[in-house]
Amino acid sequence: MTVDSPTRRGRAPIAARLVLLGPGLAYLAGFLLIPLALVLSYTVFRRGRFGGVVYEATAENFTRLFDPLYLDVVLGSVRIAVITTLLALLLGYPTAYLIARLPQPWKTIALVAIVLPFWTNFLVRVYAWIVLLSGPGLVNSTLLDLGLIDEPLELLYNQGTIVTGLLYSYLPLMVLPLYAAIERLDPQLREASANLGARPMRTFVSVTLPLTMPGVLTGCLFVFVPSFGNFIIPELLGGGRSIMVGNLIRDQFLKARDWPFGATLALALLAVLLVLLFAQAWTARRYGRA
């Protein structure tokens, strides 16, 4: 029997660490940081007439950010993303709670069912909603056949449809972290709370919810971030009738040929998301310590 040396038990030697981390770091540096730095550098230059960038310094891109036209789009996106996130939390929490308390094998089956939609192409799933909700679609034709309505309802191409599509797409990203948090919760804590005379509601508010808060925050972040920047769903399910900040950025690069402003919008989006990430990490740590 040999006793592990401190280096083996603690940290690997520098050379080994470099070998292990090197490829990953090089990949990140090459394909994430450098392109990101390039995009960020574009924000201070002028647009080329036919696309590309003219290297003349300007602050114009940043002042344009505060143009009411673009602020409206950003605020509209925040609104849609917040509504989606809250609905996802309302639907996701009970779901995750139930799954966490299911006996095996039902628990595994339920989890697989939650993840299952991810095995199908995202666009196909979004198009499926069009088939369901369109004027002559499945929902309307069923309601018409049942005699519940006389005229097809306008279910597609509005902001409600955008929220529906986002909610459907990202709900699993809410359920999974919530499930992980609820599953980890020691059932004895709830029993102790009940023994001390707390009603179920009180136990939920004072024990379960605070202890699963890191999961709640992670789930909210996971739903908010992709909803906020999404541009496919507003285009397909929203019928292009409203635009979100993702569409705006995409259009700057691919339609308006205004890379510097597109980069500036992307930077603004990144800044908002970074603030949210830090807020989430900070709160999660606070709850973790409690």
Next chain:
Amino acid sequence: MSRARYHRRLPAALMATGLALAVAACGGEAADGGQAATATAAQLDPNADLAKQKLTISIWEDYSPEDLPQKVKAKLGTEMTRTLHATNEEIMAKLTAGADSGLDVAFVSGQYAQALNGAGLLEPIHPELIPNLANLYPEAKQLSYDKGNKYSVPYTWGTTGICYRSDLVKKPPTSWNDLLDPPAEAKKKVTMMTTERWLALPALKSLGYSVNTVNDEEIGKARELLLKAKQNLLAYDDTTFGKKLTDGQAVMVEAWDGWCPTAEKNIKFVVPKEGSDLWVDTMVILKSSKNKEAAHALINYILDPEIHGWAAANILYNVPNKAAMDQVDPKLKSSTPALQMTPADLLQGESLRDLGEDSTKYTRLATEVAAQQ
């Protein structure tokens, strides 16, 4: 039905923002169009050995015969690689990103060819190397984005109009106003395009303005009209309007001629009385190409009625080539109203031109219309 139009104008819905960022990141060099085009023609050797040259072209999917590379190899002896682009914007990003794009010949719409030439990226066409230019209709040599085909050769052309369900509207539409202010049976069953210039087109034409206007007051009036029209719109759609029409979601849509599914029963196409645009897809040779003789030989070969006729019969777009149009199957012509348009009909439409710096006005217009609830 032609899938080509779908691919070429696909508003990149399938692309992730990440890709957009990557595109931005890969570009670098300034492509300042402010500089005048220094169109100095290269010295070309009409007797160059084409077998020693290699061609790389970029074109829309399904926009050329499947076996074109083999045919080119057999006919000219030149190896040819075909790459694909989905939209004009995508190929523009590639060509203006600085350095050598590695492309010899690119297919772009007329106003983009004009922009590329403005940026000094195109080799002037050497007409003596393309005897088949004689096959083009005389009208196709006087298009306003490039009079005299100095730097581009037209490949297909067409116009924009209203595609509609004759069984679901009481009166066939005749005016852009029928689309902008639809009759009761068509309310909320109309789609318009969202790509900037085509978004503005119905309003500009309805007001009697040019599709190339850069006058702020005119664009402002068009905006009012477009915002009003939005109230009665089902959706903005550049890609699937044909499908919306066939399944009855829409009864009237703004459409490109070749992409209105007129082969279906009850679906008709009309160019509104106020007029419309004339779009042209062209072939251009890049200044950076090292295989310019082969590039000219390729364009000459494409203008051959056999190849050019393929385009008309398979993409169902008109081609500006009399010899090629003459050999299209009359049966196909009679069942495809778009192919019955004569060059004179098409020239009723106004050529879309590149607007340079002023194109931002249309970007803003499109954003304003889309952002309004």
